[in-house]
Amino acid sequence: MTVFRTLAIAGLLLGYAAVTSAQSAVDEIAKYRQQLQDGNPADLWEARGEDVWKQKRGPKGVSLERCDLGLGPGVVTGAYAQLPRYFSDADRVMDLETRLVHCMVTLQGMSLADATKRPFGSGTNRSDFEALAAWITAESRGTKMNVSISHPKEAQAYRLGEKMFYFRGGPHDFACATCHGESGKRIRLQDLPNLTEKAGAQLGYTTWPAYRVSQGELRTFQWRLYDCFRQQRFPELKFTSEASIALTTFLAYNANGAAFNAPAIKR
Amino acid sequence: MNPMRRTVLKSTGSAGLLALLATAGFLRPSDVLANGWNKIAFDSKTMAETLKALGASTPASSDAIQLRAPDIAENGAVVPIAVDSKLPGTQSIAVLIDKNPQPLAASFELPSGTEGTVTTRVKMGQTSDVYALVRADGKFYMVKKEIKVTLGGCGG
């Protein structure tokens, strides 16, 4: 009995020391993040994004300024807070990147292959989507998320997205929910938002796109899903695929009511 | 809406930069190459060599210098560092990272009228002591702080 009690006490003490050092580590990480807030390199992407939006491009030599992001042709302010949404001209639900591809093809006359050539940038091989998304989403900063699922196709996307969120697969049996289904969890020192709860869903969704300091790149929500699935050991998620739009609809709708707060800066 | 973007005025490259960079401080004429960059100091592989190249072999400690940085960096690629020197006549500030392949990360020359405060962001290959080296009234002072670099994310 004594041995067991001693062990138990030792265990408690170990646990206590661990909790305090873990807490100070978490506090220091918070300080680290705080020190980065002022001076987000996402600003550099925003400036380029505005240029790309206004540039005459593609075979038709027109800009994206007549692109309808859901609030009417050319209306950018507040548009991202209502995406994804159903677009009657395409008869489908689209997220921001999918809509931009649509506009590049229909307005600017690009081929689908040309338009989607570089979804994600790397160093000097830059992605127009990342620049455009940085600028367009910044124009929704402070706007309350207000995504609709009233159209049957929106409702359908939401329900499919929800199923995919809980879908376990691959050699590691991972689902989105494995890491994002419970509150107060971390991977290494990174807090994991619980995307199945209001607060977590809001925090998670409204802080993308983000400048990732680990990569020195601005990353969009399409990239967020793409890279989560890579680390889930799934096959490669296709850019603007139906699954990506469905999941985005599920996550964006769950963030409704929160003020949009991106582009952010993250590890 | 970003106030920063609105204030930027585009302009073309400047020709007179080297003239603008012709300031004193750490740089001794014999060390300086054609473009004004102190190659010897930046190529030095140890703290001792670097300090020697900067002409600061035995810097004193000082309570008037504050090195503001987190104890733990979430990512070594971007570690925010702020140096505050309250020493009168602060002329230059350098940031050195002991365990980097080349310790010298950056040096700043502060003409009179510029406050003794700079903020920058540096890369750290691993947990290391980080030093702020300050030259004030011709004398060198140095403070240090250990910054832990952690592994993060899913690790893949």
Added chain:
Amino acid sequence: MTQPRPLLLVLLFVLGGCATPTELDIAKQAHEVMRASFKETGQATLDRLNQDLAQSACSIPPSTSVNKEIAATIEKENMASIRYPADGKLLGDWKSGERIAQSGVGKQFSDDPKNASGGNCYACHQMSKQEISFGTIGPSLLGFGKLRGNSEAIQRYTYGKIWNAQAYSACSNMPRFGHNGILTEAQIKDLTALLLDPASPVNQ
């Protein structure tokens, strides 16, 4: 990875008592949409989207518990899958185990399949006092061996749990490292040693 078993899936929903036919339809549709939305890259083939019983039955919110009978079936099937080493030795080199616990690579479409996978234990578990960067998805394993000892039974449990966590706990979040070929027998021995060896940082 086993082939999808639609019959079991149906059974699951019926036994679960919470499924309407439409919900099953949505699950099927979601699966079809996923098959069309992913592409095979490198070692990550599309058959990774085919679920075995544990995967399909556990594709539910963490707050929901799976039906008891299904949970028992999952645990039984997975227990039967555990392969203990032929040489009877369960403890490898804890130093190698520490490296495996730190490494998060392997099985991603971006990984070279020729390189060994890691266990990425620290992503979810606290394991040693010196590694402050640890996750909390799983319980702390600090002092694992110190608290439990190093008996044959504990060794078998530890090795078996790493080999196939769902043999002990249906729908566990932990990957089935041996069962799904993520880690080799030698690597799992090394991790078992990391957890149980009195000299390992876990037990300091």
Added chain:
Amino acid sequence: MADPMRIRAVARDGVVNVKVLMSHEMETGQRKDGAGQLVPAHFIQSVSATHNGKVVLSAQWGPAVSKNPFLEFNFKAGQKGERISVTWVDNKGEQRTDEATIN
């Protein structure tokens, strides 16, 4: 040509706070690309900020300054409406100058 810098200069109580973001890869020369080849070093070496023709800050950087560098400093005697100019030069001789108005 490199992207414009983002310069923010704000005067308060006679002190101008300057924040600059620069678009630059800051390659160390020690990183390998996907094909296993070393990516050549490419980084900003010199930075200079001027106000009314006077240098208010100059800096020398090595490759250990982070990608897309951020710089903040304060100088006295600047007024709202005046201009500040920042120039960088990298190790390949590329350079860029941008200006901003003090707010």
